[in-house]
Every structure is written in structure tokens, then in C-alpha cells.
Amino acid sequence: MKEQELKYWLAWNKISDIGPKRFHKLMEYFGSAENAWSVKSEEISRVLNLSNKISSRISEEKNNITPEQELDLLAKYKANVLTIKDDLYPENLKTIHDPPPVLYFKxxxxxxxxxxxxxxxxxxxxxxxxxxxxxxxxxxxxxxxxxxxxxxxxxxxxxxxxxxxxxxxxxxxxxxxxxxxxxxxxxxxxxxxxxxxxxxxxxxxxxxxxxxxxxxxxxxxxxxxxxxxxxxxxxxxxxxxxxxxxxxxxxxxxxxxxxxxxxxxxxxxxxxxxxxxxxxxxxxxxEEIPGIVVQETNTKEISAEKFSLSEEDQIIYKIISNEPIHIDEIIEVSKLSASKVSEILLNLELKDLIKEIEGKKFIKL
Missing domain, CATH: 3.40.50.450 (Rossmann fold)
Known part of the structure; x- marks a missing residue:
């Protein structure tokens, strides 16, 4: 889309009372965002069937917007923009009810x-x-x-x-x-x-x-x-x-x-x-998404059997689950000394079998 028209798309998009539905209605009636911008507020109000309060609010906001500045902001923030008329506009989004006319993106x-x-x-x-x-x-x-x-x-x-x-x-x-x-x-x-x-x-x-x-x-x-x-x-x-x-x-x-x-x-x-x-x-x-082209996943499950774990390592590993458990509880359940438990926990963590989270708690990966 040419910048001359784009700046008016961005300007209309800036007005809080002009959502997607009203924007699309303006485009349908006036043919372009630039044409819609140039008409009097009374005409906008008539086309959109607005109350006096909303019409006044839109008119006030519109008077405080300079369309050229919206293009300047794109450059300032190193952002890009897509309109619903652009080929790259997301295909899935186009099919929803009243899709957003403008998408800003980085x-x-x-x-x-x-x-x-x-x-x-x-x-x-x-x-x-x-x-x-x-x-x-x-x-x-x-x-x-x-x-x-x-x-x-x-x-x-x-x-x-x-x-x-x-x-x-x-x-x-x-x-x-x-x-x-x-x-x-x-x-x-x-x-x-x-x-x-x-x-x-x-x-x-x-x-x-x-x-x-x-x-x-x-x-x-x-x-x-x-x-x-x-x-x-x-x-x-x-x-x-x-x-x-x-x-x-x-x-x-x-x-x-x-x-x-x-x-x-x-x-x-x-x-x-x-x-x-x-x-x-x-x-x-x-399996619920028909027609999707799926790559073969490289996901590998981590299993304790792949590691050489001692009998005491196995005891600690079995105590730990997907729910966080405090080190004091591990010590109490395992009946092992605090120093031995700390040593085993470090060993299991280095093997990516468990993970320490906040508050001296551990979970199984």
C-alpha cells in the first residue's frame, strides 16, 4: 500500500471509537481511508449512525491527529505495519469476524x-x-x-x-x-x-x-x-x-x-x-488439527535408566515428583543424612533429572 493511503489507515486506527467494524464500514462507503478522512464529521456520523456524544468524541480525536506523524512513528520505533489488503496479512486472522484492519509488528x-x-x-x-x-x-x-x-x-x-x-x-x-x-x-x-x-x-x-x-x-x-x-x-x-x-x-x-x-x-x-x-x-x-504439515519432532524423553544411579540415588530420585518438594522432607523420607542428600541432589541436577526451584524445593524433569 502506498504511504499516501497508509497514513490515513493508521490515523483512523488511532481513533478509539473507530474499531474494525466501523473502519470497514467507512472503507466500504467512501472507497478509501483518505476519502473518509477528508469529509465532514456530520457525514461520518450519518454513515456510521453515531450518537452525538460519540460523533463529538471522534471529531475531537481526529482534529488532534496528524496522519504524517503516524508514519514518522513507524520509523522512530523501527516497527512495521500490515493492512488487511496486504498479501502477508495472516491468513488465519482474515477469516475471523471483523478482523483488525491494521497490524503493527516487529x-x-x-x-x-x-x-x-x-x-x-x-x-x-x-x-x-x-x-x-x-x-x-x-x-x-x-x-x-x-x-x-x-x-x-x-x-x-x-x-x-x-x-x-x-x-x-x-x-x-x-x-x-x-x-x-x-x-x-x-x-x-x-x-x-x-x-x-x-x-x-x-x-x-x-x-x-x-x-x-x-x-x-x-x-x-x-x-x-x-x-x-x-x-x-x-x-x-x-x-x-x-x-x-x-x-x-x-x-x-x-x-x-x-x-x-x-x-x-x-x-x-x-x-x-x-x-x-x-x-x-x-x-x-x-491429531485434532486436520491437514497440518508436521515436521518429525526431535523430542527425547529423559529417563533415569540412561544414567548409572546408585541405590541411594534411586531412593532420592523416586521421592521427587512433578510437585515441588522441600529438601527437609526429602531428608526425612529418605532417612539419609543431610550432607548425603545434598550430594545426591547435586548429582541428579547435573544429569538434568531434577531441578531446584525457589525455597530449596526440587522437582523432577
Missing amino acids: GNIIEKDKNSISLVGSRKATYYGKMVAENLSKDLALAGLTIISGMARGIDTAAHKGALAVHGRTIAVFGCGIDLIYPPENRRLAKEIEESGALITEFSFSTLPERQNFPRRNRIISGLSLGTVVVEAGEKSGALITADFALEQGREVFAVPGNITSSLSNGTHNLIKQGAKLVNNYRDIL
């Missing part, structure tokens, strides 16, 4: 990204949830799929990290402008994603990560994907909104079962009751 969007799976879940995830999300993401990325998530704390972060760990592709969808990183502690992660995939948003520059933006972000997460996997979610989790969008968009919905005593399992278990496919491993996901 990194690269490629044709292969149409084979995508989204992994979402609670921001306050358990260690189990984060581990499952990361492992599923690794396996799916090794199978050649692009991993989509929202770069939020918890499950989203674990999903992105899993794909990056095996040099796979991953895309993070923002609920704010492309010039902002939220949450701020994921700045380094965002840079890694940009180098191995893409950062994407429909929101214009300087849009803050406000609460009302995230449902719109969630519909893009599901829209980019062939299916959505919910790993952990409470009964009112935003991840369930993503699952609802996936169903509306005719996409597959999957759920990972969790601990029945955890409130973070309520959302995923309800999804399973409602017909979402229960996920034990990545193959459960792949």
Missing part, C-alpha cells in the same frame, strides 16, 4: 505461521502449569508449529520460553502499543521473540495496556491460531475469553487437566466438561 511474519497453536492460561500460574506450558510449547515448536500467546506473566511467558528454548517460532500479541512492553519485566523476552518470530498488536502507538484492551488482544491470539490450548485458568480467567473466541471462530479448543484442589483447575476442567479435548501430551493436539 520481527517477521511468514507464511508458515498459518500452522499455529496458541497456549494461554493464568498469570498466577503454579509451577506445574508453567512446566506443562513450556514442555507442550517445546514439543509443538519442534513439530514445526508457531506458538502464539500474549506475553503475560505465568503461562504465556512459559509458552514463549518453551518455543525459544528449541529455536522455534513464537508470536506475542500485545494489548498495548508496539512501542510499549508489558509486563516490563518481559523486555528481554520481547527482544528474543522479535528475533525468533514477531511481536504484534492492533493498537496504535502509545496505547496503554488497559483492562478493556485485553479481550480484543485475546481474539487476535485465537484468530491467528488453528487451535487454543488452555493450561491453567480460574473460573473468571481471561484465558477462557480466548477459548470462547476460538469457539466462535470455528477453531479447536484444548484444556490441560490440573489438580482438583487448585482453583486454577476450575476453568480448564469446566472446558473439558463442555467438550474441549483433554490434553495429556502434544500428540493429543496434533
Whole structure:
């Protein structure tokens, strides 16, 4: 698209009351974003059937926008943009109801990204949830799929990290402008994603990560994907909104079962009751996606039998599970001395059989 027209697409996209539906209506009536920009506010109000209050708000915002500056911001923040008319606009996203007319992005969007799976879940995830999300993401990325998530704390972060760990592709969808990183502690992660995939948003520059933006972000997460996997979610989790969008968009919905005593399992278990496919491993996901071209995965399971473990090593290894266990409890159950247990734990960790996490706790890998 020529810059002369593009700058008006970006300008309209900046106006908060002009969402995708109204934008597409303007384009249909006036033929171009530039033509729509040049008409009087009364005409815009008539075409969109706006109330006086909304019409005044749009007119005020429009008067404060200089379309040329939107192009300058692209250069300033080293960002790129796709419109729905561009060939590279994601194929999966084009098919949803009222697709975003504009996508700002950093990194690269490629044709292969149409084979995508989204992994979402609670921001306050358990260690189990984060581990499952990361492992599923690794396996799916090794199978050649692009991993989509929202770069939020918890499950989203674990999903992105899993794909990056095996040099796979991953895309993070923002609920704010492309010039902002939220949450701020994921700045380094965002840079890694940009180098191995893409950062994407429909929101214009300087849009803050406000609460009302995230449902719109969630519909893009599901829209980019062939299916959505919910790993952990409470009964009112935003991840369930993503699952609802996936169903509306005719996409597959999957759920990972969790601990029945955890409130973070309520959302995923309800999804399973409602017909979402229960996920034990990545193959459960792949077999529900027809026509997908899957690479042979290089995933290798780590087994204790591959290592020469002494009898005492075996005792400690059997005590440790996927649930974190404190070193004091390991000492008590094993009946071994504290020094011997510490020695064995270090040995098992060096062999990548277990991992120490916060608070002197250990889990099996």
C-alpha cells in the first residue's frame, strides 16, 4: 500500500471509537481511508449512525491527529505495519469476524505461521502449569508449529520460553502499543521473540495496556491460531475469553487437566466438561488439527535408566515428583543424612533429572 493511503489507515486506527467494524464500514462507503478522512464529521456520523456524544468524541480525536506523524512513528520505533489488503496479512486472522484492519509488528511474519497453536492460561500460574506450558510449547515448536500467546506473566511467558528454548517460532500479541512492553519485566523476552518470530498488536502507538484492551488482544491470539490450548485458568480467567473466541471462530479448543484442589483447575476442567479435548501430551493436539504439515519432532524423553544411579540415588530420585518438594522432607523420607542428600541432589541436577526451584524445593524433569 502506498504511504499516501497508509497514513490515513493508521490515523483512523488511532481513533478509539473507530474499531474494525466501523473502519470497514467507512472503507466500504467512501472507497478509501483518505476519502473518509477528508469529509465532514456530520457525514461520518450519518454513515456510521453515531450518537452525538460519540460523533463529538471522534471529531475531537481526529482534529488532534496528524496522519504524517503516524508514519514518522513507524520509523522512530523501527516497527512495521500490515493492512488487511496486504498479501502477508495472516491468513488465519482474515477469516475471523471483523478482523483488525491494521497490524503493527516487529520481527517477521511468514507464511508458515498459518500452522499455529496458541497456549494461554493464568498469570498466577503454579509451577506445574508453567512446566506443562513450556514442555507442550517445546514439543509443538519442534513439530514445526508457531506458538502464539500474549506475553503475560505465568503461562504465556512459559509458552514463549518453551518455543525459544528449541529455536522455534513464537508470536506475542500485545494489548498495548508496539512501542510499549508489558509486563516490563518481559523486555528481554520481547527482544528474543522479535528475533525468533514477531511481536504484534492492533493498537496504535502509545496505547496503554488497559483492562478493556485485553479481550480484543485475546481474539487476535485465537484468530491467528488453528487451535487454543488452555493450561491453567480460574473460573473468571481471561484465558477462557480466548477459548470462547476460538469457539466462535470455528477453531479447536484444548484444556490441560490440573489438580482438583487448585482453583486454577476450575476453568480448564469446566472446558473439558463442555467438550474441549483433554490434553495429556502434544500428540493429543496434533491429531485434532486436520491437514497440518508436521515436521518429525526431535523430542527425547529423559529417563533415569540412561544414567548409572546408585541405590541411594534411586531412593532420592523416586521421592521427587512433578510437585515441588522441600529438601527437609526429602531428608526425612529418605532417612539419609543431610550432607548425603545434598550430594545426591547435586548429582541428579547435573544429569538434568531434577531441578531446584525457589525455597530449596526440587522437582523432577
